Amino acid sequence: VIEFKEISKVYKMGDVQVNALKSISFSIEHGDYVIIMGPSGSGKSTLLQILGCLDRPSSGEISIDGTQTSKMNEDQLAKVRNRKIGFVFQGFNLLPKLTALENTMLPMIYGNVYKGKERTERAKELLQDVGLNERINHRPNQLSGGQQQRVAIARALSNNPSIILADEPTGNLDTQSGKEILEIFGRLNSSGKTVIIVTHDPDMAKKGNKLIKLRDGLIEKIEVTGIG
Amino acid sequence: VIEFKEISKVYKMGDVQVNALKSISFSIEHGDYVIIMGPSGSGKSTLLQILGCLDRPSSGEISIDGTQTSKMNEDQLAKVRNRKIGFVFQGFNLLPKLTALENTMLPMIYGNVYKGKERTERAKELLQDVGLNERINHRPNQLSGGQQQRVAIARALSNNPSIILADEPTGNLDTQSGKEILEIFGRLNSSGKTVIIVTHDPDMAKKGNKLIKLRDGLIEKIEVTGIG
Ligand SMILES: Nc1ncnc2c1ncn2[C@@H]1O[C@H](COP(=O)(O)OP(=O)(O)OP(=O)(O)O)[C@@H](O)[C@H]1O
Ligand SMILES: Nc1ncnc2c1ncn2[C@@H]1O[C@H](COP(=O)(O)OP(=O)(O)OP(=O)(O)O)[C@@H](O)[C@H]1O
Numbered sequence: 001v002i003e004f005k006e007i008s009k010v011y012k013m014g015d016v017q018v019n020a021l022k023s024i025s026f027s028i029e030h031g032d033y034v035i036i037m038g039p040s041g042s043g044k045s046t047l048l049q050i051l052g053c054l055d056r057p058s059s060g061e062i063s064i065d066g067t068q069t070s071k072m073n074e075d076q077l078a079k080v081r082n083r084k085i086g087f088v089f090q091g092f093n094l095l096p097k098l099t100a101l102e103n104t105m106l107p108m109i110y111g112n113v114y115k116g117k118e119r120t121e122r123a124k125e126l127l128q129d130v131g132l133n134e135r136i137n138h139r140p141n142q143l144s145g146g147q148q149q150r151v152a153i154a155r156a157l158s159n160n161p162s163i164i165l166a167d168e169p170t171g172n173l174d175t176q177s178g179k180e181i182l183e184i185f186g187r188l189n190s191s192g193k194t195v196i197i198v199t200h201d202p203d204m205a206k207k208g209n210k211l212i213k214l215r216d217g218l219i220e221k222i223e224v225t226g227i228g
Numbered sequence: 229v230i231e232f233k234e235i236s237k238v239y240k241m242g243d244v245q246v247n248a249l250k251s252i253s254f255s256i257e258h259g260d261y262v263i264i265m266g267p268s269g270s271g272k273s274t275l276l277q278i279l280g281c282l283d284r285p286s287s288g289e290i291s292i293d294g295t296q297t298s299k300m301n302e303d304q305l306a307k308v309r310n311r312k313i314g315f316v317f318q319g320f321n322l323l324p325k326l327t328a329l330e331n332t333m334l335p336m337i338y339g340n341v342y343k344g345k346e347r348t349e350r351a352k353e354l355l356q357d358v359g360l361n362e363r364i365n366h367r368p369n370q371l372s373g374g375q376q377q378r379v380a381i382a383r384a385l386s387n388n389p390s391i392i393l394a395d396e397p398t399g400n401l402d403t404q405s406g407k408e409i410l411e412i413f414g415r416l417n418s419s420g421k422t423v424i425i426v427t428h429d430p431d432m433a434k435k436g437n438k439l440i441k442l443r444d445g446l447i448e449k450i451e452v453t454g455i456g
């Protein structure tokens with residue numbers, strides 16, 4: 001269970017202050033399929049990065065499975081991130097000097113759960129699942145936008161994380177490729193993974209069992225749309 | 229008029245060859261509103277970059293208003309790019325050390341059509357049109373994904389180009405913000421600008437007077453949907 005209690009995030013720019021998140025409270029159960037929507041600039045990526053332990057809130061309390069993350073040190077946070085969490089960035093954040101295959105393998109190298117030849121096999125399989133088996137040796141600047149997005153997705157899944165966070169994972173994909181990606185997330189959720197997706201696609205609003213709508217750094221509403 | 233005759237584009241990677249565009253022929257009239265769609269990896273960005281004189285084809289002939297671009301040198305091409313063409317990149321390509329305002333002003337500084345105080349005024353106006361008047365002094369890493377996308381759009385319009393090329397300009401925007409951007413493109417087209425948009429959004433297919441569908445580096449079909 002992930003619990004957020006009155007989470008805020010303030011960005012300081014000189015003497016100007018941007019209140020990206022004002023007061024956010026909700027909980028996510030194991031195995032939830034959560035859709036987060038809201039206008040551009042409403043705080044979705046900020047929220048997702050705090051959920052993924054990639055950033056800390058300015059105030060408020062977060063607990064993951066009962067442990068308060070504010071009480072964790074950097075090493076403990078890094079461990080949670082690497083073992084439990086798979087994160088698909090809105091801007092992909094692929095390493096430009098590595099191929100699609102190497103980018104996908106990177107979390108496994110840090111995670112030390114998959115070893116040796118198993119890593120390459122698993123990475124190839126994941127890239128095949130996202131339709132990229134003919135592009136595994138391309139570097140990011142030798143890939144289309146949607147292909148880079150799919151490498152970012154494969155990489156996020158490579159350590160078999162229990163929580164998958166995806167920031168607009170189909171934004172650069174045609175309808176068919178987008179459907180195939182959503183089928184992957186659906187299957188992972190059916191197998192027990194917690195899936196949290198930020199999206200601008202209104203068709204996705206009903207795909208999960210929970211819909212969180214943000215506006216101006218606040219939760220406008222939460223809809224529980226199905227059985228968990 | 230832009231004319232493409234049997235345009236191909238081959239990327240070489242060692243002894244492997246990627247035929248990103250195989251043989252593309254079509255013409256675009258002044259004032260057209262062209263929508264380009266197709267699966268991820270089908271060659272849309274490659275085609276748009278060649279249309280925008282940002283890249284050269286491997287074979288085939290392009291003419292813009294009767295002049296063959298293959299006969300132009302780098303300076304002449306750069307002049308066409310800067311004065312006639314506004315390009316919105318799929319990956320935004322904003323300069324990280326410049327603010328939204330400075331990024332938007334950059335083409336005007338090179339173009340030398342707008343001068344002095346007029347540049348700042350025009351840049352502020354464009355940023356207001358895309359809903360960013362409260363973010364003009366933010367640098368790209370202080371902006372959300374959709375805000376960066378909108379700076380890229382403002383920048384593409386800053387030199388008042390006669391041809392606007394936009395590569396998935398609403399991919400990171402919610403439905404409402406996306407509508408507002410499309411209204412801007414619609415108004416520019418009504419005022420005589422040629423607008424060419426690559427998109428994955430099926431709702432946009434009928435927005436133009438011409439629809440070009442790509443598949444595997446070839447034109448699958450061209451639909452002329454309205455009066456130019
Ligand atoms: N520098 C390069 N070297 C090798 N292959 C490349 C290079 N750039 C692009 N490609 C390949 O060319 C094909 C077309 O790429 P392009 O970026 O035009 O696709 P696209 O239609 O824009 O896709 P998307 O919808 O995902 O953005 C892709 O399969 C891509 O892998
Ligand atoms: N480092 C920063 N400094 C100042 N302001 C920031 C910073 N990062 C983000 N912001 C602001 O915080 C707000 C929320 O940003 P966030 O990226 O979470 O939005 P978002 O909902 O993901 O938007 P989009 O749909 O466009 O991706 C935005 O208005 C943005 O300008």
Ligand SMILES: [Mg+2]
Nearest residue numbers: 045090372373
């Ligand atoms: Mg975002």
Ligand SMILES: [Mg+2]
Nearest residue numbers: 144145273318
């Ligand atoms: Mg593209």
